[in-house]
Amino acid sequence: MTQPTPAGGPTPEGRDATVPLPAAAGGGPVSHAIFRLARLHRMHAGQLLRPLGLHPGQELVMMQLWELGAQRQSDLVRLLDSDAATMTRTVQRLEQAGFVRRRPDPTDRRASLVEPTPASQALRHEVERVWTQLEDLVAADLSADERTDARHTLERLEHNLAQAAADPDRAADARP
Amino acid sequence: MTQPTPAGGPTPEGRDATVPLPAAAGGGPVSHAIFRLARLHRMHAGQLLRPLGLHPGQELVMMQLWELGAQRQSDLVRLLDSDAATMTRTVQRLEQAGFVRRRPDPTDRRASLVEPTPASQALRHEVERVWTQLEDLVAADLSADERTDARHTLERLEHNLAQAAADPDRAADARP
DNA sequence: GGTGGTTACCTGCTCGAACAAGTAAACCCC
DNA sequence: GGGGTTTACTTGTTCGAGCAGGTAACCACC
Numbered sequence: 001m002t003q004p005t006p007a008g009g010p011t012p013e014g015r016d017a018t019v020p021l022p023a024a025a026g027g028g029p030v031s032h033a034i035f036r037l038a039r040l041h042r043m044h045a046g047q048l049l050r051p052l053g054l055h056p057g058q059e060l061v062m063m064q065l066w067e068l069g070a071q072r073q074s075d076l077v078r079l080l081d082s083d084a085a086t087m088t089r090t091v092q093r094l095e096q097a098g099f100v101r102r103r104p105d106p107t108d109r110r111a112s113l114v115e116p117t118p119a120s121q122a123l124r125h126e127v128e129r130v131w132t133q134l135e136d137l138v139a140a141d142l143s144a145d146e147r148t149d150a151r152h153t154l155e156r157l158e159h160n161l162a163q164a165a166a167d168p169d170r171a172a173d174a175r176p
Numbered sequence: 177m178t179q180p181t182p183a184g185g186p187t188p189e190g191r192d193a194t195v196p197l198p199a200a201a202g203g204g205p206v207s208h209a210i211f212r213l214a215r216l217h218r219m220h221a222g223q224l225l226r227p228l229g230l231h232p233g234q235e236l237v238m239m240q241l242w243e244l245g246a247q248r249q250s251d252l253v254r255l256l257d258s259d260a261a262t263m264t265r266t267v268q269r270l271e272q273a274g275f276v277r278r279r280p281d282p283t284d285r286r287a288s289l290v291e292p293t294p295a296s297q298a299l300r301h302e303v304e305r306v307w308t309q310l311e312d313l314v315a316a317d318l319s320a321d322e323r324t325d326a327r328h329t330l331e332r333l334e335h336n337l338a339q340a341a342a343d344p345d346r347a348a349d350a351r352p
Numbered sequence: 353g354g355t356g357g358t359t360a361c362c363t364g365c366t367c368g369a370a371c372a373a374g375t376a377a378a379c380c381c382c
Numbered sequence: 383g384g385g386g387t388t389t390a391c392t393t394g395t396t397c398g399a400g401c402a403g404g405t406a407a408c409c410a411c412c
Contacts, residue, residue, distance in 0.1 A: 016244060022227070029219075029311070029323070029327045030253060030311060030314055030315050030323055030326055030327050030330065031217065031256055031307060031310050031314060033326075033327050033330035033331055033334065034213060034217050034314070034330060035214075035217070035236070036212075036257065037210060037214075037330050037331075037333055037334040038210060038211075038214030038217070038218070038256070039209045040321045040334055040337040040338060040341070041207065041211070041333075041337060042214070043341075044206075044337055044340065044341070056329065061212075062218050081212070081215070109218070131207060134207050135205070135206055135207050137336060137337060137340045138207060138333050138336055138337055139206050139208070139336065140336045140339070140340070141226070141332075141336060142332075147205070147206055149329070150206055150329050150332075150333065151205050151206050151209050153325070153329050153331070154206065154209035154213050154329075155209055155213075155325050155328075156317075156318075156326075157213055157217075157314050157315065157326065158212055158213040159214070160214040160215055160313060160314055160315065160316040160317060161217060161220055161255065161313060161314055162216060163316070165216070165219075165338055166221065
């Protein structure tokens, strides 16, 4: 695949000399911050979700189903930008837990439709409450404007990564 | 039901940035953004790291060791804010891969010291390159100031979560 | 009506992450 | 110095995530 060859645009030393070096300490400040934030966030989500019998990630699937109704697995994969193999197993576990049901797609015998069970409706409020709570936790001291701002920042970073994924060339020479 | 527009949100256009983010509307925009960003970020890290024979997370351990020298596992856990059990197995795998060595701590027979092998030094450049690359990817179109800004935002969110973890009372009051 | 390619899903694998439970050494205090 | 606690690490488990490989159904085209 794309070997990130520095072809054409080397000169890695153009950086500002203020930072001693890019090792662990200053390696990738933003990257590192993302990493740490994500782990903390996931941890909190897990703790809030556990009493509900859900694991982090499963709630996203349920939210899609509650909102959109029955979906094929491939649709869920696309909606959540997830992985087919992961989805298979996540759905299996949700099915086993009684939160979803699967039935064959009448129009395509390869596919199966996943739908939330009536029983899962009880969960819905809980999950929404948990997500509101998590939001209030993570953005505790932010004003509405600041939250919007934060969201834009996150989305901008996400957009950059998505761009790079779609367009490996730009990835290789990322350097203003 | 499927009202694609979040109720009440002064969501200013600006969408299209990335994938449809349908559900979860009203749930937790910031939370959801964190989730998605984290996954993309991890994915990119994984792809860049794979040719080096490292899995995401392992490079952080190596960076600490390169920078600080031999460390006890418990120190690594504290430095990376990780989990003891995870660290045990990560170190085992790094050891098996020949990147680290373990020897008993002479001053504490419970502890073991982890140190990078000479062979791992070859990796160091590669890892640093990868992190620089990842940083340039994720912050591709951000100015230096904006990067600092982004980092502050991320750290602020992280701080909020850390606060809530340390102080469960505040967490509990996140509701009417 | 075959043939070849795509799509949908499943299974096996490795890995980080987190929880639980256990062992052993170190430490603290009476 | 004995008893209880804390600390350091290990192992077992479950889960999401991702890669690789496999099967079956679908589809387009000849």
